[in-house]
Structure formats: structure tokens, C-alpha cells
Amino acid sequence: MLAVENLRVVYHDVISVLNGVSIEVKEREILIIIGANGAGKTTLLRAVSGMIDFYDGDIIEGDIKMEGNSIKGLDATDIMKRYGVTYVMEDRPVFWYLTIEENLKAASFSRWDKRVKADMEEVFDYFPVLGALRNKKAGYASGGEQQMLAIGMALMTKPRILLLDEPSLGLAPLVTEELFDIIKRLNASGITIVLVEQNAHASLNIGTRGYVFETGRIVLDGAAQELLENEDVREFYLGSGEKERKSYKDAKRYKRRKRWL
Ligand SMILES: Nc1ncnc2c1ncn2[C@@H]1O[C@H](COP(=O)(O)OP(=O)(O)OP(=O)(O)O)[C@@H](O)[C@H]1O
Ligand SMILES: [Mg+2]
Numbered sequence: 223m224l225a226v227e228n229l230r231v232v233y234h235d236v237i238s239v240l241n242g243v244s245i246e247v248k249e250r251e252i253l254i255i256i257g258a259n260g261a262g263k264t265t266l267l268r269a270v271s272g273m274i275d276f277y278d279g280d281i282i283e284g285d286i287k288m289e290g291n292s293i294k295g296l297d298a299t300d301i302m303k304r305y306g307v308t309y310v311m312e313d314r315p316v317f318w319y320l321t322i323e324e325n326l327k328a329a330s331f332s333r334w335d336k337r338v339k340a341d342m343e344e345v346f347d348y349f350p351v352l353g354a355l356r357n358k359k360a361g362y363a364s365g366g367e368q369q370m371l372a373i374g375m376a377l378m379t380k381p382r383i384l385l386l387d388e389p390s391l392g393l394a395p396l397v398t399e400e401l402f403d404i405i406k407r408l409n410a411s412g413i414t415i416v417l418v419e420q421n422a423h424a425s426l427n428i429g430t431r432g433y434v435f436e437t438g439r440i441v442l443d444g445a446a447q448e449l450l451e452n453e454d455v456r457e458f459y460l461g462s463g464e465k466e467r468k469s470y471k472d473a474k475r476y477k478r479r480k481r482w483l
Contacts, residue, residue, distance in 0.1 A: 223249040223414060224270070224307070224383060229284035231262075231269050233277065239265045241438040242284070247383065248431075252405070252415040254446060256422045256459055257435025263418045264312055266435075267385045271309035272298035303332050306382030310375075312391065312418075314368045318361030322352050322371055325360050329375035338378070345374040348404055366397040373404075383414045390421045402428050422459035426450045434459075 224247040231240040239262045247253050257263050268274045270286055272293070286294045288305045301307050317325050326345060330338045346353030349370040355363060360371055369389050376384055386405070390398040398421065406428050409415050419425035426432055429446035434455060442452065449455050 223247050223289060224416075225285075225287045226266070226270065227285045227287070229266070229269060229286065230282050231265055231274065231279055232282055233265075233279045235280070239279070239438050240269070243435075243438070243440055244284075245433055245440065245443075247414060247416055250409070250412065250414055251430040252409050252417060252428055252446075254425045254429035254432035254449075255416065255418045255435060256420070256425065256432060256449075256455075258437075258458075259420075260437075261435040262438045263435055264387055267309055267387050267416070267418060270301075271307060271385060272296050272301040273309060273311075299332055302379055302381075306380065307385065308376045308379045308381035308383070309385040310372050310387060310389065312387035314365070314372045316360040316363075316368050316371050316375065318359065320360060321357050322360055322363070323356040325371055326374055326378050329378040332379060341378055341380070345377050348377070348407065349374055366393050366401070369393065369401065370404075373401075373408075377408075381413060383416065384408065385416045385418075387418045388420060389417070390419060390424065398424060422455065423450070 226243060226245045229240050229243045230238070232238050243266060255263050255266070265279065268277060268279065269281055274281065281294055285292050288307065293301050293305055293307070317328060320328065323342065326342050327338065330341070346356070351367055352370055352374055355367065360368060363371065373386070373389065389401055393401065402424055405415060405417065417425055417429065426446045426449055432443065432446050432449045433440050434442040434449070442449070442455070
């Protein structure tokens with residue numbers, strides 16, 4: 223459905239962040255992307271969604287295709303309207319001084335049809351807590367509620383693919399669980415999901431396939447279950463190797479074992 227081919231991205235003409243990244247997103251899957259801080263996950267989503275120029279970034283090589291059509295360099299609104307690719311940024315972008323309901327209305331700016339009200343009720347079906355707070359200012363909502371609102375706003379654009387950037391960041395485990403359940407339901411309703419997460423265990427558990435990112439490259443990919451069982455993923459992302467490392471010697475072994483580098 224969506225193909226990223228050999229993508230290279232630089233910031234400010236010199237800072238090279240993605241060094242030839244290729245990924246494929248299949249229709250109706252939940253694709254998980256995990257990787258350390260600064261690996262380039264957010265940069266990838268910015269490039270795909272057409273937001274990269276807002277951050278002084280450039281795609282200097284490669285292509286991004288939606289069902290065979292290149293969307294590289296198109297305007298972000300175009301990518302959303304024409305191709306149904308909607309990006310939920312990592313820092314929960316909601317309008318603090320607007321109510322929950324006003325936020326949802328604002329997010330339907332790109333639409334001409336009159337179904338906005340009905341779609342808003344659908345968002346409240348997925349996120350009942352937002353319905354209960356519909357007339358409250360978003361700035362007073364909790365982190366979890368703001369994250370749900372950010373996803374609700376993305377739903378108002380009627381996406382075919384949702385790009386979610388670390389939605390579980392800073393959320394309590396139970397809220398994360400609830401959020402991931404809703405992501406599964408959204409996927410079951412036909413929306414393809416690309417989920418970037420630090421929370422490797424929980425995300426791979428709801429995912430179909432996954433990619434592991436390290437410093438601007440993909441070092442591993444496979445079925446989500448396979449990645450959960452992979453020794454390196456277990457050690458570096460699921461924390462299972464921590465106890466073994468007690469000295470510098472172990473740290474050296476740690477580096478050596480990081481064989482995908
Ligand atoms: N606008 C920018 N200008 C210059 N460098 C940037 C810019 N945005 C990101 N970077 C750098 O690009 C690299 C990748 O950043 P990116 O945010 O894509 O990583 P990430 O994998 O999403 O990390 P995290 O898990 O911390 O969110 C980092 O070294 C970061 O400092
Ligand atoms: Mg990021």
C-alpha cells in the first residue's frame with residue numbers, strides 16, 4: 223500500500239539522519255517501528271506525511287509511493303486529503319484553548335462533506351472519555367485524554383493510514399493498554415496502522431510486522447511475533463539482558479553482541 227524506497231533525509235543541508243531506509247506497509251496491517259532515541263523514527267514519519275520541510279529537512283534520495291504513485295515532496299494537506307495518510311505527531315498536538323469538541327471540528331478542516339457531526343459521535347464511541355469531556359478545554363485534559371484527542375482529531379480526516387508517533391509516551395500502563403486496544407479496534411475497522419513505539423513489548427504484541435531502526439538504518443524486520451522472540455530485540459528493547467552486564471568487560475561484550483551494527 224505504502225512503500226518507502228531507499229530514503230535519505232538530511233536536516234539543514236548537512237545533518238544526515240536517514241541513510242537509505244526502505245519499508246513497506248501492507249493494507250490493513252499494524253506495522254510496528256521500534257528503535258533507540260534519535261534513530262530517525264520521527265524523521266521517517268515526517269518525510270512520509272509531507273511535514274519534513276517544516277523542520278528544515280530534505281529528502282535527498284529515494285521515493286515514497288502510495289499504491290504506486292509517488293507522494294514525495296507533496297504538500298502535507300494533499301497527502302492527507304488525496305491519499306488518506308494522516309500523521310499524529312509525538313507531542314500530542316491539540317489546541318489547548320479550544321474545547322474537545324472544537325478541536326475535533328477544527329481537525330475536519332480539509333473536508334467538504336456534512337458528516338462531521340456523525341463522525342464526531344463515532345470518535346466518542348471509540349473514546350467515551352472524550353464524549354464526557356466534550357465541552358471542556360483540551361488544555362485541562364490529562365496526558366492520556368490529550369493523546370486520545372490527538373488520535374480522535376486524526377480520525378476526523380477519515381484516514382486510510384494512521385501514522386502514530388509514540389502514543390504511549392508518558393502514559394500509565396493501564397491507559398496504554400486501553401489505547402492499544404482502541405488502536406486494534408481502529409485497525410479492525412479497516413484503517414492501516416503504522417505505530418512508532420519505545421514500548422516494544424506492548425506494541426509488538428498488537429502488531430503484525432515490525433522494523434527495528436538504529437541510527438538512520440533498518441537493521442531488522444520480520445513478523446511481530448518473530449521480533450518478540452529475537453535474541454537481540456529481547457536484549458536491547460525488552461530489557462531481558464540487563465542483569466548479565468555487571469562490568470566494563472560485559473559492556474564490551476554488549477557492544478560486540480550488538481551485531482546488527
Ligand atoms: N529539525 C531538526 N534539525 C536538526 N536535527 C534534527 C531535527 N529533528 C531531528 N533531528 C535529529 O535527527 C536525529 C533523529 O531524530 P528523530 O526525532 O527522527 O529520532 P527518533 O527516532 O524519533 O527519536 P525519539 O525516540 O527520541 O523520538 C536526531 O539526532 C535528532 O537530533
Ligand atoms: Mg521520535
